[in-house]
Amino acid sequence: xxxxxxxxxxxxxxxxxxxxxxxxxxxxxxxxxxxxxxxxxxxxxxxxxxxxxxxxxxxxxxxxxxxxxxxxxxxxxxxxxxxxxxxxxxxxxxxxxxxxxxxxxxxxxxxxxxxxxxxxxxxxxxxxxxxxxxxxxxxxxxxxxxxxxxxxxxxx
Amino acid sequence: xxxxxxxxxxxxxxxxxxxxxxxxxxxxxxxxxxxxxxxxxxxxxxxxxxxxxxxxxxxxxxxxxxxxxxxxxxxxxxxxxxxxxxxxxxxxxxxxxxxxxxxxxxxxxxxxxxxxxxxxxxxxxxxxxxxxxxxxxxxxxxxxxxxxxxxxxxxxxxxxxxxxxxxxxxxxxxxxxxxxxxxxxxxxxxxxxxxxxxxxxxxxxxxxxxxxxxxxxxxxxxxxxxxxxxxxxxxxxxxxxxxxxxxxxxxxxxxxxxxxxxxxxxxxxxxxxxxxxxxxxxxxxxxxxxxxxxxxxxxxxxxxxxxxxxxxxxxxxxxxxxxxxxxxxxxxxxxxxxxxxxxxxxxxxxxxxxxxxxxxxxxxxxxxxxx
Numbered sequence: 001x002x003x004x005x006x007x008x009x010x011x012x013x014x015x016x017x018x019x020x021x022x023x024x025x026x027x028x029x030x031x032x033x034x035x036x037x038x039x040x041x042x043x044x045x046x047x048x049x050x051x052x053x054x055x056x057x058x059x060x061x062x063x064x065x066x067x068x069x070x071x072x073x074x075x076x077x078x079x080x081x082x083x084x085x086x087x088x089x090x091x092x093x094x095x096x097x098x099x100x101x102x103x104x105x106x107x108x109x110x111x112x113x114x115x116x117x118x119x120x121x122x123x124x125x126x127x128x129x130x131x132x133x134x135x136x137x138x139x140x141x142x143x144x145x146x147x148x149x150x151x152x153x154x155x156x
Numbered sequence: 157x158x159x160x161x162x163x164x165x166x167x168x169x170x171x172x173x174x175x176x177x178x179x180x181x182x183x184x185x186x187x188x189x190x191x192x193x194x195x196x197x198x199x200x201x202x203x204x205x206x207x208x209x210x211x212x213x214x215x216x217x218x219x220x221x222x223x224x225x226x227x228x229x230x231x232x233x234x235x236x237x238x239x240x241x242x243x244x245x246x247x248x249x250x251x252x253x254x255x256x257x258x259x260x261x262x263x264x265x266x267x268x269x270x271x272x273x274x275x276x277x278x279x280x281x282x283x284x285x286x287x288x289x290x291x292x293x294x295x296x297x298x299x300x301x302x303x304x305x306x307x308x309x310x311x312x313x314x315x316x317x318x319x320x321x322x323x324x325x326x327x328x329x330x331x332x333x334x335x336x337x338x339x340x341x342x343x344x345x346x347x348x349x350x351x352x353x354x355x356x357x358x359x360x361x362x363x364x365x366x367x368x369x370x371x372x373x374x375x376x377x378x379x380x381x382x383x384x385x386x387x388x389x390x391x392x393x394x395x396x397x398x399x400x401x402x403x404x405x406x407x408x409x410x411x412x413x414x415x416x417x418x419x420x421x422x423x424x425x426x427x428x429x430x431x432x433x434x435x436x437x438x439x440x441x442x443x444x445x446x447x448x449x450x451x452x453x454x455x456x457x458x459x460x461x462x463x464x465x466x467x468x469x470x471x472x473x474x475x476x477x478x479x480x481x482x483x484x485x486x487x488x489x490x491x492x493x494x495x496x497x498x499x500x501x502x503x504x505x506x507x508x509x510x511x512x513x514x515x516x517x518x519x520x521x522x523x524x525x526x527x
Contacts, residue, residue, distance in 0.1 A: 014190070027418060035421055038328050050419045057417035112237070114297035114321050116416055121322050126199050 011143040016070055019096055019136020020063040021055065026087040027062075027119035028054045055140075062117070065107065066133055069099030074140055081141065089141055096137025099128035179455050180522035182489070186223040186506070187516040190214060193508040195243045195444075196498050196516065200251055205277070206516060209240035213258070215279060216516065223278075227287075228281030231273045233260040234298070239268065240312055242303030243353070247274070247342065248311075254278065255342075259303040259315060267294035270301045270333075272315050274342065288344025289361070291333040293319030295320040300369040304444075307380065308375055312339050312347050314398075315365060316370030316384060324407040327366050330358035335406060335453075336383065337370060337398060339363040351401030366404035366429065372388075372445035372462070373398070381478070383433075385445055385462060388412035389420060395460070396430065397478050405429035411437050434473065434480045441466035443510070444496030448472075450503030454522050463487075463494035465510055487519075 028051045032042050042050075077095035081088035104126070107116040120126040192209040199205065200216035212226035213231040233241045239261035247255035254276050262271035272289040275282035300318030307313050319327045319335035330352055338361040339350050346353060346360045353360035373384040382398040392412025396404055409423045411432075418524025425431060436442070444463040448456045460473040468491055471486040485493070491509035500506050505519040 024418075031418065031420065032422075034325055035408065038325060038408055040421070040423070040426070046422050050422045054418050057413065057419070059417075061416045111415075113415055114299055118324075118414060118420075119419070134169075138453075 004121065008144060011140055012070065012074070014050035014073075015136045015143070016067045018139055019066045019070070019100075019133040020059050022132035022135055023066065023100065023129050024054050024058050024062055025051055026128050027058065027125075030119035030125045030128060048130060065103040066096075066100060066136070066142075069103040069133070070096065070137060070140070073099030073137060077137065077141060078144070088145065089138060092141025093134040093138040095134075096140075097134035099137070100133040101126065101130050179453060181453070181519050182522040183487070184520065185475055185509075185515055186518050187214075187216050188513065189222070190508075190514040190516065191512055192240075192495070192510060193514040193516065194241065194495055195245075195334075196496055196506055196508055197244045197246050197256070198498070198501050199246070202501075204516070205244045205246075205256070207241045207244045207258070208514075209242070210235050211241045211260070213241070213244060213282075214277065216463070223279075227277075227279075228276065229285060230282060231258065231260060231262070231271070231275075231285055231287065234263050234265075234268045235261070236265060237298030239298040239301060239482075242270075242301065243305050245305040245307070245428065248307050256282075257305055257313070257342075260307060261298070261301050262290065263294060265298065266296050267299070268296070269294055269305055270315075270317050272305070272340075272344070274344075276467070281469045288342075288381045289315060289338065289340055291317055292359070293321055293332060293334070295334065297322055300387075302367070302370045304373045305373065305385075306373040308339075308382075309377065310347075312341055314339050314375075315372050316386075317367070318366070318369035319406065323369045324368070325366065330365060332358060334360065335367050336364045336365045336366060337373070339400075357474055358492055364398055364404060365380060366402075366406050366408070366507045368406040368410075371443050374445050374460070376446050376447050378449075383445070383447070383460065385442040387441060388435070388437070388439055390415050390417075391439055393436040393439045394432035394444075395434040395443055395462075395480070396432050399430075402430050403428060404432075411435045412439065433478060434483075439466055440464040440465060440471065442471070443494060444498065444508070446497050446499045446505075448499050448505065450499045450505070452503035453505070461497045461499075461505060463497040463507065465493045465495070468493055470494060470507070 073095035077092045080091050115121050193206050194209045195207045197205045204216040206214045213230045215223045241260045243259040245257045256277045259272050269291040273287045275285040299321035302316035302318040304316045309508040323334050352358040352362040369387040384398050385395045389412040392410045442462050446461050462471040469488045470486040474482045495510040496508040498506045507517040509515045
C-alpha cells in the first residue's frame with residue numbers, strides 16, 4: 001500500500017515536472033512569435049537562451065499552478081476513466097488542459113493584472129499551453145493505467 | 157492657505173559630487189480624506205482642484221478648506237481597477253477662459269478608452285463639457301490608461317496613454333493610440349505638423365509610440381524639451397526624453413520581465429528604438445513628476461521630483477543637460493504611496509498620497525539646522 005502511494009506521488013511529481021517544462025517552453029515560443037510579428041528577429045541562439053531563462057524564471061509560478069490544477073484534475077480523470085475506460089487516455093489529457101485553463105482563470109481573477117500569463121491572452125495561445133500541460137497529465141494516466149487483463153474470459 | 161496640521165520636520169542629507177548639503181523641510185497636511193487622489197491643479201485664487209480616482213473632482217478653496225461637495229458636471233468615468241478619473245489640468249489661458257481639462261477612463265469593462273474632455277470651471281459646477289479625444293480602438297479590462305497632460309507653447313497639448321496591459325503589441329502600431337503619446341490642439345483637433353499626420357494608415361494624433369504606461373509628462377520651457385516617465389513590467393520603469401515621431405521600444409525592448417518571471421523581450425536595445433535617460437530595476441512605479449523651479453528649496457532647483465507608488469518615496473533626479481547625474485530618495489519616513497507631486501505657485505512642493513483616505517501634503521522649508 002505504502003509503495004503504491006509513493007509510486008503515485010512520484011508519478012505525480014514527474015507529470016507536474018513534464019507539464020511545467022512543456023508549458024513553459026510553449027509560452028516562451030508564443031511570446032517570441034508575437035515579437036516576430038512586430039518585425040523583431042529572433043535567431044535560434046537567442047530563442048534557446050530565452051527558453052532556458054524562462055525555464056528558470058517562469059517555472060516557479062507556473063509549476064505551482066500546474067501542481068494545483070493536477071491535484072484536482074488527475075483524481076477527476078481517474079474517476080471518469082473508470083466509467084469511460086476506452087477514453088481514459090483522452091480524459092487524462094483533457095484534465096490537465098482544462099485544469100491549467102481554470103488555474104489561469106483563477107489567477108486572472110485573483111491577481112491585479114488582467115492576464116497573468118501573456119501567452120494565454122488569445123485562444124490559440126491558451127490552447128497550445130493547455131495542450132502542453134495536457135501531455136503531462138496524459139503521462140500520469142499512462143504511468144498509472146491498470147494492468148491489462150490476460151487469459152481467457154469464461155462466461156457464466 | 158492655512159495648513160491643518162504639521163506632521164513632522166526632517167532633515168535630508170545629500171551627497172552629490174562630493175558636496176554634502178542638508179535640506180530641512182517640514183510636511184503639512186493641506187487636506188485629507190480624499191479617496192485615491194490622482195491629480196492636483198492650482199487655481200489662480202490660491203485654491204486647488206483635486207481629482208479622486210472614483211470619479212470626483214474636489215475643490216480646496218483659497219482658505220485651504222476642502223469643500224464637502226464634489227464639483228458637479230464631471231464626465232462619467234468608468235471606475236474599475238486602475239480606471240477612473242485621472243488628470244485635472246488648467247488651460248494655460250485659464251485666467252481668461254476658465255477652461256480645465258480632465259482625463260479619465262470612459263466606456264465599459266468590455267469596451268473602454270482613455271478620454272479627454274475640456275470644460276468651463278466654476279464652483280457651481282462644470283459647464284460646456286466637451287469630449288475632445290477618445291483613444292481608439294476600445295479595449296477590455298481596466299489597466300494601463302496613462303492619462304497625464306502637458307501643454308506645449310504652441311497651444312497644443314500632449315496626452316499620455318497606456319497599453320491596456322493585454323495589448324502591448326499595439327504600442328508598436330501606428331494604427332492604434334494604445335501605448336502612445338498623442339498631441340492635440342486644445343479643441344481636440346489634430347495639429348497639421350504632427351509627426352504621423354502625413355497620411356497613410358497612421359493615426360494623425362500620434363506624437364510618439366512604443367510606451368507601456370506613461371504616468372507623468374513635463375514640458376521644460378527653459379530647455380524646450382519634454383520629459384516623461386512610464387511603468388515597466390517587473391523592472392524597467394523608464395524616464396524618457398520625448399521627441400516627436402520617436403519609438404520608445406515597448407515591448408520590443410525592455411529592461412523588465414513579466415510579473416510571472418517570463419521574458420517579454422530578449423532585447424534591451426534595438427536599432428531605431430530610443431533608450432531611456434534612466435531606468436529603474438527593480439521597479440519603483442513612478443507616478444507624478446514636476447520639474448522643481450520653486451524658490452523655497454534652492455538646493456532642489458532644476459531637479460525632477462518623481463513621486464512613486466511601489467517605492468513609497470519621491471525621487472529627486474538631478475540632470476546635467478539630458479544626462480542623469482544623481483538620484484536622491486525623499487519622504488521615505490512617511491511610508492506612503494505617492495500618486496502625484498507638484499510645484500505650487502508658492503514654491504512649495506505638494507504631494508498626493510495614494511490611499512482610500514488620501515492626503516494633499518505641502519512640503520515647506522523647516523528650521524535651518526547646523527551643517
